[in-house]
Each structure stands twice: as structure tokens, then as C-alpha cells.
Amino acid sequence: MLKIYNTLTNQIELFKSHQDKKVNMYVCGPTVYGDIHLGNARPVIFFDVVKRYLKYLNYDVHFVSNITDIDDKIIEKAKQLKMSEKALTDTYTKKFINMTLSLGSVIPDQLPKATEFISQMIQYIEELIEQGVAYQTPSGVYFRVNKVSDYGILSKQNIDELTEGVRIDLESDKEDPRDFSIWKNTEDGLNFNSPWGNGRPGWHTECAVMNHEIFGEEIDIHGGGTDLKFPHHENEIAQTIAHDHHHLATYWMHVGRLDVDQIKMSKSLGNITLVKDLLEAYDPYAFRLLMVNHHYRQPINYSEDLMIQFAKEYDKIKRTLKKAFLMLSLEKISLNETDEEIMKEFESIMDDDFNIPNVLTLIYDILKQINKEKDLKRLSVLYQSVKTILEILGIMPLFQVEDEVLVMYRDWEHARNAKNFQLADELRDELNKRGWI
Numbered sequence: 001m002l003k004i005y006n007t008l009t010n011q012i013e014l015f016k017s018h019q020d021k022k023v024n025m026y027v028c029g030p031t032v033y034g035d036i037h038l039g040n041a042r043p044v045i046f047f048d049v050v051k052r053y054l055k056y057l058n059y060d061v062h063f064v065s066n067i068t069d070i071d072d073k074i075i076e077k078a079k080q081l082k083m084s085e086k087a088l089t090d091t092y093t094k095k096f097i098n099m100t101l102s103l104g105s106v107i108p109d110q111l112p113k114a115t116e117f118i119s120q121m122i123q124y125i126e127e128l129i130e131q132g133v134a135y136q137t138p139s140g141v142y143f144r145v146n147k148v149s150d151y152g153i154l155s156k157q158n159i160d161e162l163t164e165g166v167r168i169d170l171e172s173d174k175e176d177p178r179d180f181s182i183w184k185n186t187e188d189g190l191n192f193n194s195p196w197g198n199g200r201p202g203w204h205t206e207c208a209v210m211n212h213e214i215f216g217e218e219i220d221i222h223g224g225g226t227d228l229k230f231p232h233h234e235n236e237i238a239q240t241i242a243h244d245h246h247h248l249a250t251y252w253m254h255v256g257r258l259d260v261d262q263i264k265m266s267k268s269l270g271n272i273t274l275v276k277d278l279l280e281a282y283d284p285y286a287f288r289l290l291m292v293n294h295h296y297r298q299p300i301n302y303s304e305d306l307m308i309q310f311a312k313e314y315d316k317i318k319r320t321l322k323k324a325f326l327m328l329s330l331e332k333i334s335l336n337e338t339d340e341e342i343m344k345e346f347e348s349i350m351d352d353d354f355n356i357p358n359v360l361t362l363i364y365d366i367l368k369q370i371n372k373e374k375d376l377k378r379l380s381v382l383y384q385s386v387k388t389i390l391e392i393l394g395i396m397p398l399f400q401v402e403d404e405v406l407v408m409y410r411d412w413e414h415a416r417n418a419k420n421f422q423l424a425d426e427l428r429d430e431l432n433k434r435g436w437i
């Protein structure tokens with residue numbers, strides 16, 4: 001039985017979907033104005049594994065991840081580059097999709113763009129105003145935080161103490177410094193008509209409304225990076241409590257941060273490592289292995305040394321599997337059966353809040369057995385088991401053995417039997433060079 005650490009309750013809870021064998025999942029996606037960095041890649045990889053595992057458990061998963069294509073940073077960048085916001089966000093949306101694929105993740109079932117839901121956002125904001133939980137000022141529309149008794153439920157903050165932490169903006173025309181913007185009146189950059197003047201929606205409102213429009217009810221899992229807990233997710237929840245009387249999702253899952261050489265990645269520090277640069281030097285599956293080998297709730301301290309270490313680890317995994325694949329191909333052994341015990345063990349580890357680092361211990365144990373196994377039937381069962389697991393983690397290498405290699409291997413065997421050592425050595429060297437033995 002799958003158990004998930006729910007950040008809404010700070011407890012490990014038994015996972016129970018709203019509908020039988022169906023999971024609705026939403027993960028906050030990127031603001032598309034630049035290339036994604038290693039920190040952005042972490043949720044892209046982890047929630048892809050979550051989806052794959054839920055599918056393995058026979059759930060029908062509807063996975064939505066939004067694209068924020070309207071934002072102050074987008075407008076700023078579009079001005080700098082002297083291009084339209086749409087041209088900029090289209091470019092980086094495409095790049096994001098390509099990076100997602102390069103990282104070995106499957107594209108979510110839906111990638112809704114904020115600008116496609118503007119009229120629904122306006123209507124939602126009007127409804128919040130009608131209910132008295134939002135109000136209009138000359139600068140836009142704000143959400144009245146003190147109208148929601150559960151405010152602070154996710155970030156575990158007391159609403160009264162929040163006042164001290166909030167920056168008091170003297171220019172602001174908000175009733176209360178804790179209130180957050182749900183519509184910003186502005187004619188700077190891309191803007192839309194609304195009953196309150198031209199402007200654009202607030203980011204927290206975008207996600208709340210897209211969830212409401214796409215799913216229409218409380219979803220099962222809402223995910224994102226831990227840095228989104230406050231204020232973004234807290235404010236998504238506050239609006240949903242006011243508008244729909246639920247917490248948007250039953251299970252909230254947050255992925256830990258990724259630091260580089262023990263320093264938080266940030267533009268101002270100039271220590272951003274881009275995914276595209278990393279993938280020029282390393283196998284994406286080796287990077288994925290590094291990511292999933294850290295528990296998703298723990299921070300990752302990335303370094304080049306760590307990457308090199310995991311590139312070597314992944315090479316070892318690949319080499320063992322490649323040799324086994326050749327042995328099975330030579331005898332035309334079909335792959336269809338997994339080992340029941342191994343798969344049970346795998347499930348019990350994954351069911352424990354996706355404890356993937358322990359799955360990797362299991363994988364190394366199976367690989368050890370594969371290296372020793374002489375019985376081809378047993379080898380195929382071990383191979384198929386580890387293949388099933390690696391496919392769920394999204395790191396199963398794809399092998400194709402050409403007939404030429406099969407012939408070469410047979411010739412090597414014959415040469416050895418015929419004591420033609422010179423030929424045998426030549427063939428062995430060639431097979432070794434190609435990584436097959």
C-alpha cells in the first residue's frame with residue numbers, strides 16, 4: 001500500500017485516490033523566459049517517476065504541469081531582446097519540452113499555458129470579489145488573507161505572526177500587508193482587458209484557476225519544489241478554500257532544493273548550471289541516477305565530482321546489462337517474466353514514500369547476481385526484473401545487438417575451441433571495445 005509524506009499534514013499517510021484507480025496530479029511548471037537549470041530539473045525528473053510508478057500500480061494518471069507565460073520577468077526579458085512576449089515564451093516553452101525529453105521524462109498529459117485561461121481567471125477573481133474575500137484598489141485586486149481561517153496551513157505559519165515577516169510596501173494600497181495580488185493593473189508589456197482595468201493575473205491565481213478549470217474538484221497530488229510552499233502554494237490553497245471549500249489537493253508533495261557546491265543556485269551569485277550545458281558533457285540517465293539516488297525530500301548538494309561519480313556508476317550498470325543482453329540475444333531467450341520476490345521488495349520500498357535510494361541498493365544487488373548467473377533462464381528473469389525497475393526510474397538503457405556482433409561472438413567461441421589464439425584475441429578485443437564483453 002502506497003504511503004506518501006503529505007506536506008499539508010507533515011505526516012506519512014496511506015495514499016487513497018478520490019476515484020478508484022485514477023490519479024489527478026498537478027505540478028507547478030516553469031516560467032518560460034530562460035533555459036532551465038539543474039534545480040528546475042529535479043521536479044521534472046521526480047514527478048515523472050511518480051507517474052510511472054502510479055501507472056505500474058495500475059492507476060490511470062492525469063498529469064498536468066502548467067507553463068507560466070505571463071510574468072514581470074517575461075516582460076522584462078522580451079523588452080531586452082526586443083521581441084514579443086509570445087515569441088519569447090514560445091521559444092522557451094519548446095526548449096523546456098525538449099529538455100524534459102532529453103532528461104528522459106515523458107511530457108505531462110497537459111501543459112496548460114496561463115494566457116489560455118485569462119477569461120476564466122477574470123471570472124474566478126470576480127467570484128472572489130463577490131464573496132468578499134478579494135477587493136479592488138487602484139493598483140489591482142488583492143486577496144484578503146484574514147478571511148481564510150486556515151491561512152498558513154501548508155507553511156505552518158501563524159497568520160498573526162506573518163505580519164512581521166511581510167515586507168511593508170509603503171507604495172502599496174493593500175488593506176493588509178499580508179494580502180496578495182491576484183490581478184495587477186498595468187499597461188506595461190502584454191496585458192488584458194478586465195473589469196478592473198488593463199493588466200494581468202497574479203501567479204498564484206493562475207495555478208488555482210487552471211486546477212479548477214481542468215479538474216473541477218479536489219485533486220489527489222499537487223507537487224512542486226519546496227521553495228514554492230510559501231507564498232505560492234499557500235496562496236493557491238487560500239484561494240481554493242475560499243472559492244471551492246477544499247485544499248486543492250489531498251496530498252501535497254515537495255521536492256528538496258538543489259545547491260551547487262553547497263551554495264544555493266541564484267542568478268545574482270552567477271552559479272547557475274544549465275541542464276543543456278550539463279547534457280553536453282554527461283549521459284542524461286547518469287544525471288537522472290544522481291537525482292533519484294537522493295531522497296526526494298532531502299536537499300542535493302550537486303558538484304562536478306558528484307556528477308563524475310554517478311557517470312561512472314551508470315556506466316557500470318550499463319555494462320553489466322549490456323553483457324547480459326548479449327548472452328540472452330545469442331540464445332534468443334525471450335524476456336517476459338520478472339522475479340516475484342524482487343518485485344515485491346521493489347514495491348515495498350517505493351510504497352514507503354518513494355524511497356528510491358533504497359531501490360538502488362536493490363538494483364546493485366540484482367546486478368551482482370546477473371554478473372554471476374550462468375543459467376540463462378534465471379538470467380532472463382533477473383534481467384527483466386531490473387529492466388522493469390529501471391524503466392520506472394526512467395534510466396533503462398536501450399540496447400540493440402547487430403547480427404554482426406552475434407556472428408563475431410560465435411566466431412570468438414569457435415576460435416577459442418580451435419585454439420586459434422591470435423584470432424580469438426582479435427575478436428575478443430573488438431567485442432570488448434564495443435562494450436559487449
Ligand SMILES: [Zn+2]
Binds near residue numbers: 027207
Ligand atoms: Zn503553481
